[in-house]
Amino acid sequence: MENFLNIEFVYICMKYFVLVGISISTIELLYNWKNFKDDRLYSWKVISTRGYFSEKNTLHKLANFLLKYPNFIGVIILRLIIILLLVVPGIWGFSQAPLFLALVLTSLMINYRSPFGQDGSDQMSTIVIIVLFLYHINPENSIVAQAGIWFIALQSLLSYFTAGFFKAKGEKWTTRPNAVFLIFNTATYGSKPIAGYLQNRQMAITFLTWSTVAVEAAFPLVLVTGYPGMIVFLGWGLTFHLMNALVMGLNSFLWAFLATYGAIIYCCLQLSGYWIL
Amino acid sequence: MNLSDIFTYFIVGCLGFWLLASAICQFNILRLETFFRRMDYFSLLPRWSFFAPNPGVTDYHLLYRDKDKENECGRWKELPIASKRTLLGAIWNPKKRSKKALSDAVQTIVRSSDKLKASEFKTSICYIALVNFISSFPRKEDGNTTQFMIMESYGHFPDKGPKMLFRSEFHKI
Numbered sequence: 067m068e069n070f071l072n073i074e075f076v077y078i079c080m081k082y083f084v085l086v087g088i089s090i091s092t093i094e095l096l097y098n099w100k101n102f103k104d105d106r107l108y109s110w111k112v113i114s115t116r117g118y119f120s121e122k123n124t125l126h127k128l129a130n131f132l133l134k135y136p137n138f139i140g141v142i143i144l145r146l147i148i149i150l151l152l153v154v155p156g157i158w159g160f161s162q163a164p165l166f167l168a169l170v171l172t173s174l175m176i177n178y179r180s181p182f183g184q185d186g187s188d189q190m191s192t193i194v195i196i197v198l199f200l201y202h203i204n205p206e207n208s209i210v211a212q213a214g215i216w217f218i219a220l221q222s223l224l225s226y227f228t229a230g231f232f233k234a235k236g237e238k239w240t241t242r243p244n245a246v247f248l249i250f251n252t253a254t255y256g257s258k259p260i261a262g263y264l265q266n267r268q269m270a271i272t273f274l275t276w277s278t279v280a281v282e283a284a285f286p287l288v289l290v291t292g293y294p295g296m297i298v299f300l301g302w303g304l305t306f307h308l309m310n311a312l313v314m315g316l317n318s319f320l321w322a323f324l325a326t327y328g329a330i331i332y333c334c335l336q337l338s339g340y341w342i343l
Numbered sequence: 344m345n346l347s348d349i350f351t352y353f354i355v356g357c358l359g360f361w362l363l364a365s366a367i368c369q370f371n372i373l374r375l376e377t378f379f380r381r382m383d384y385f386s387l388l389p390r391w392s393f394f395a396p397n398p399g400v401t402d403y404h405l406l407y408r409d410k411d412k413e414n415e416c417g418r419w420k421e422l423p424i425a426s427k428r429t430l431l432g433a434i435w436n437p438k439k440r441s442k443k444a445l446s447d448a449v450q451t452i453v454r455s456s457d458k459l460k461a462s463e464f465k466t467s468i469c470y471i472a473l474v475n476f477i478s479s480f481p482r483k484e485d486g487n488t489t490q491f492m493i494m495e496s497y498g499h500f501p502d503k504g505p506k507m508l509f510r511s512e513f514h515k516i
Contacts, residue, residue, distance in 0.1 A: 093437075101440075112468060182444050182448050183443045183445075210354050229395055235395070239395065249394060252401065257428045313428070317435065
């Protein structure tokens, strides 16, 4: 556990978890390459009509060149090559900052190109990659390194707290606690066997629904629990994301959120040092 | 103060501002969410309210049909939005992306059809993207126009029948 007080170790954990997640999602994007053709859902001809930037703008011309089909497929392949350079040791002997900068840019392009179909894991991955880039500009800068870790930890805790807070305002999560069954009952995010199992087990549904709300809303308390108290929250988080991957098919959330856990542990251990003093 | 210090303060300030803006956008503090989101071209301000406060408890269905040159309507055909869940999907789930995109587009049309005037939501990205997508399917016969419909159903164990939510006009293919 003391390893997590080492800033470099925290960033290494963050890097490998997020790279596993984005390599899967990048290969998934490539697998769906046809979606980016002009007669498909992600038609650049349609999406580019949002017109955020003037057509005379250089940025618009550059975006148009990189994001139109088939050039955009090249951007996705480039992203995969960058990931390989970062993952396989010994291939890239220079600073990792330029590679992370390229990853940041490809993430921003994918986000801009996808006005629909993105999810929270894509957003968390982008946040983590930007912080990894800032850290690698000068890994000796301990202030930036620590600020990055605190930023990631607080974004992650904000995400759990926000989800819990808004669930606590929903009738299906609190006064009529059947949200978990209703979600699992859908074909979009659920599973027929699980919904069938839960169908007449109101106690189990209530427990799953209320515990989701309670632990998510209380998750920021992980910062003051110290070790081994933090294991309760982080263990719950790991189980929660594993279940969501298995039952709901939300595979990328697992890696994106696990990438933030090293930062949470670091901040928790830092704070517990203050409590002891 | 040297360049390195300026860089440090700048980065720390940016991260602090980003975190603050993220928190503001979750809870719409001081009603500033719209202000920030309008400038968020690259989805850097997250939406963390997963499945809350009202979780999606229905399945959307996207159907389309064509009308030929004799004004005869064909049968409705469904474009599946949900995919079958598998154990492998916990690691590798490529269909999730296109299904989520379709689902997001459909939900946005349903929501905006209640709130906006027809002329406004029919020029929205989601509406045009769907019409463009549906028009591109290979057809045995030359259809003149096509129309889509959005329905909702109530899961694997429904307590009521499916309901129509939205039907588009016919659009030229």
